[in-house]
Amino acid sequence: MPLLEIRNLHAKVAETGAEILRGVDLTVSEGEVHAIMGPNGSGKSTLSQVIAGNEAYEVTGGDILFRGKSILDAEPEERAREGLFLAFQYPVEIPGVSNTYFLKAALNAVRKHRGEEELDAVDFLALVREKTKILHLNESLLSRAVNEGFSGGEKKRNEIFQMAVLDPKLAVLDETDSGLDIDALRTVAEGVNALLSPEMGLLLITHYQRLLNYIKPQFVHVLMDGRIVRSGGPDLAEELEATGYDSIVPAVAGS
Amino acid sequence: MTAKPDLIRDEGYKWGFYDEEEALFKANKGLTPEIINTISDIKEEPQWMREFRLRALEIFRQKQDPPWGTPQLKEIDFENIHYYVKATDRDERSWEDVPDYIRDTFDKLGIPEAEKKYLAGVGAQYDSEVVYHNIREDLAKQGVIFLGTDQALKEHEDVFKEHFGTIVPPADNRYAALNSAAWSGGSFIYVPKGVKVEIPLQAYFRINAKDMGQFERTLIIADEGSQVHYVEGCTAPTYSSDSLHSAVVEIIVKKGARVRYSTIQNWSNNVYNLVTKRAVAYQDAVMEWVDGNLGSKLTMKYPSVYLMEPGAHGEILSLAFAGKGQHQDAGGKIVHAASNTTSTIVSKSLSKDGGRTSYRGLLKVYDGCEGVRSTVRCDALLLDETSRSDTYPTMEIDAPDVHIQHEAYVSKLSEDQLFYLTSRGLTEDTAAKMIVNGFVEPIVKELPMEYAVELNRLIELQMEGAIG
Numbered sequence: 001m002p003l004l005e006i007r008n009l010h011a012k013v014a015e016t017g018a019e020i021l022r023g024v025d026l027t028v029s030e031g032e033v034h035a036i037m038g039p040n041g042s043g044k045s046t047l048s049q050v051i052a053g054n055e056a057y058e059v060t061g062g063d064i065l066f067r068g069k070s071i072l073d074a075e076p077e078e079r080a081r082e083g084l085f086l087a088f089q090y091p092v093e094i095p096g097v098s099n100t101y102f103l104k105a106a107l108n109a110v111r112k113h114r115g116e117e118e119l120d121a122v123d124f125l126a127l128v129r130e131k132t133k134i135l136h137l138n139e140s141l142l143s144r145a146v147n148e149g150f151s152g153g154e155k156k157r158n159e160i161f162q163m164a165v166l167d168p169k170l171a172v173l174d175e176t177d178s179g180l181d182i183d184a185l186r187t188v189a190e191g192v193n194a195l196l197s198p199e200m201g202l203l204l205i206t207h208y209q210r211l212l213n214y215i216k217p218q219f220v221h222v223l224m225d226g227r228i229v230r231s232g233g234p235d236l237a238e239e240l241e242a243t244g245y246d247s248i249v250p251a252v253a254g255s
Numbered sequence: 256m257t258a259k260p261d262l263i264r265d266e267g268y269k270w271g272f273y274d275e276e277e278a279l280f281k282a283n284k285g286l287t288p289e290i291i292n293t294i295s296d297i298k299e300e301p302q303w304m305r306e307f308r309l310r311a312l313e314i315f316r317q318k319q320d321p322p323w324g325t326p327q328l329k330e331i332d333f334e335n336i337h338y339y340v341k342a343t344d345r346d347e348r349s350w351e352d353v354p355d356y357i358r359d360t361f362d363k364l365g366i367p368e369a370e371k372k373y374l375a376g377v378g379a380q381y382d383s384e385v386v387y388h389n390i391r392e393d394l395a396k397q398g399v400i401f402l403g404t405d406q407a408l409k410e411h412e413d414v415f416k417e418h419f420g421t422i423v424p425p426a427d428n429r430y431a432a433l434n435s436a437a438w439s440g441g442s443f444i445y446v447p448k449g450v451k452v453e454i455p456l457q458a459y460f461r462i463n464a465k466d467m468g469q470f471e472r473t474l475i476i477a478d479e480g481s482q483v484h485y486v487e488g489c490t491a492p493t494y495s496s497d498s499l500h501s502a503v504v505e506i507i508v509k510k511g512a513r514v515r516y517s518t519i520q521n522w523s524n525n526v527y528n529l530v531t532k533r534a535v536a537y538q539d540a541v542m543e544w545v546d547g548n549l550g551s552k553l554t555m556k557y558p559s560v561y562l563m564e565p566g567a568h569g570e571i572l573s574l575a576f577a578g579k580g581q582h583q584d585a586g587g588k589i590v591h592a593a594s595n596t597t598s599t600i601v602s603k604s605l606s607k608d609g610g611r612t613s614y615r616g617l618l619k620v621y622d623g624c625e626g627v628r629s630t631v632r633c634d635a636l637l638l639d640e641t642s643r644s645d646t647y648p649t650m651e652i653d654a655p656d657v658h659i660q661h662e663a664y665v666s667k668l669s670e671d672q673l674f675y676l677t678s679r680g681l682t683e684d685t686a687a688k689m690i691v692n693g694f695v696e697p698i699v700k701e702l703p704m705e706y707a708v709e710l711n712r713l714i715e716l717q718m719e720g721a722i723g
């Protein structure tokens with residue numbers, strides 16, 4: 001069953017009116033891992049933010065369906081509660097708010113929506129312990145303020161940690177690999193792989209092929225200038241690694 | 256039968272109820288030498304205090320409002336205020352003896368319960384007079400004095416007279432003069448040498464009467480090496496006409512002593528809150544103000560610390576929240592009058608629904624003071640487009656060898672932060688509250704847990720409906 005269907009999606013920056021997405025089509029079904037690659041500035045983060053419902057962008061055409069229903073009118077929290085998760089390229093710092101306090105509130109909001117019982121402090125802590133182990137996350141990060149003073153790598157791990165706790169149906173990972181050294185990349189990738197299930201979908205956004213050595217996508221798409229210009233299997237990523245994005249450009253220009 | 260006073264229903268303010276009971280004695284409106292004499296007569300004061308009051312009245316009449324005072328100050332009608340309202344005759348040591356209706360009020364405010372649970376002593380003032388004061392027996396045995404200020408004048412006149420009015424003289428400013436003339440109630444604390452009061456003493460101030468001025472006067476003396484934490488809270492009914500609260504607080508922190516004074520100010524939005532608070536800290540002493548201003552119509556208050564001898568440290572943590580129709584003009588003053596003194600000021604302010612916050616601060620270092628260190632940090636958060644915040648920091652640095660850091664930021668509630676939190680499943684409302692709680696956390700965490708919870712709750716009440 002398709003989890004996420006993006007149909008001819010157009011979006012612009014609300015404030016400036018600059019058009020960024022110019023007709024994106026993409027379908028991610030349960031159990032599938034998709035990668036979106038593309039040069040800087042091609043609109044990858046914009047796409048992920050629009051999927052998550054950031055109002056800084058205005059959808060001017062097309063549709064996004066999540067589990068068969070349009071979510072264009074849904075608030076970000078409704079999308080999250082339905083099982084959508086975005087790991088931010090640039091996670092935001094929330095000074096003074098403890099990581100666990102925030103995550104417990106978020107998890108219970110999601111659980112309540114799912115008709116599950118809210119977790120008390122004890123059960124939540126048990127869950128958190130389990131997930132920090134999988135991700136080799138330093139437990140001291142839990143009591144610190146959300147992302148505040150975290151290193152680049154710690155922020156990225158914290159995103160995946162949140163994903164592990166919130167247990168989404170579809171996760172969009174926006175350049176989770178950038179800022180991670182090779183060891184950190186491996187643990188994060190292992191963590192993500194451990195979370196994958198036949199019911200879950202994953203959309204990996206990345207600039208480099210590196211991440212895809214650890215998390216294997218079945219589908220690879222190239223986003224350029226706000227459009228998916230090529231789609232293929234894992235070999236497309238390797239081809240890009242060898243030839244670079246430049247080789248794609250003429251094909252678009254000439255089409 | 257008294258006519259029902261013009262109460263305003265303020266859904267957001269839960270403390271706006273009032274008692275219908277007639278006061279035992281209510282001075283006529285206005286402030287004259289006759290009224291001062293009446294107050295002094297009722298209190299059976301020594302002659303020197305009567306003269307102190309009358310002199311202060313003269314000063315009050317001559318003094319102008321401070322030049323920075325907002326035009327709002329001009330709206331105060333000094334002729335339309337009862338300067339003395341006495342509900343009951345006695346300052347009791349047992350809640351059983353406090354008149355029922357007054358005890359009910361404090362019950363509603365949760366004071367006797369808090370006293371049982373986590374306080375070393377409690378004072379309760381109702382309109383002009385202190386109605387209850389009690390301190391744990393073990394502390395009393397160690398010589399700690401915690402009394403209503405009037406009572407203290409009767410029972411400990413010598414130590415009282417030695418310090419009273421020395422830190423904030425009547426001529427300090429117009430409202431200090433007013434308080435000196437009309438003062439009634441407040442707390443008197445003396446902590447003997449080396450005695451450490453580990454859990455807080457609390458005073459609660461309640462205005463009940465309409466068109467009333469409350470002028471409590473607090474004097475705290477921490478003798479060498481002693482320690483005490485004093486907490487004050489306050490509320491009032493929301494009347495259609497304005498009330499005036501003008502307190503003076505004087506604190507003496509002797510060598511090696513430590514005093515923390517925490518305020519959770521939650522007056523209703525018809526109260527002018529014009530307060531002078533000042534402490535002097537001697538060698539290696541520490542004075543800390545934790546000043547939370549959430550209520551009132553206009554607050555003008557800048558707790559200050561004079562660092563008189565080497566090693567003294569002053570700290571001011573100021574938190575202000577201005578909602579609709581409110582102006583919080585708050586901040587702090589630190590005066591370095593000796594070498595090797597240190598200070599910190601942290602100010603956090605929130606404005607919403609057109610509310611206005613101002614940070615007003617003074618940092619002064621006298622000539623000849625060496626090795627002075629100070630950090631000042633002011634953060635203002637605007638919760639919507641209609642609100643306002645200003646910063647007026649003044650620095651008077653007359654010494655070369657000082658290390659001073661000063662930072663001030665004004666920011667809006669960040670869309671990025673809101674989106675990040677909502678993208679995890681939290682509503683925008685919850686997200687905004689969380690961001691605000693995080694913003695004030697550096698100050699709230701300095702309070703004992705019960706007060707931190709209370710303060711967070713008050714902030715959340717103020718936040719209700721702030722977004723959307």
Ligand SMILES: Nc1ncnc2c1ncn2[C@@H]1O[C@H](COP(=O)(O)OP(=O)(O)O)[C@@H](O)[C@H]1O
Pocket residue numbers: 013016018020038039040041042043044045046047056
């Ligand atoms: N909020 C915004 N305001 C203005 N321009 C934006 C905004 N978001 C994205 N853009 C612009 O849109 C283009 C695509 O950006 P982005 O989606 O971040 O690309 P990528 O993630 O592929 O590097 C860039 O030119 C970027 O400057």
Ligand SMILES: [Mg+2]
Pocket residue numbers: 044045046089174175
């Ligand atoms: Mg990007």
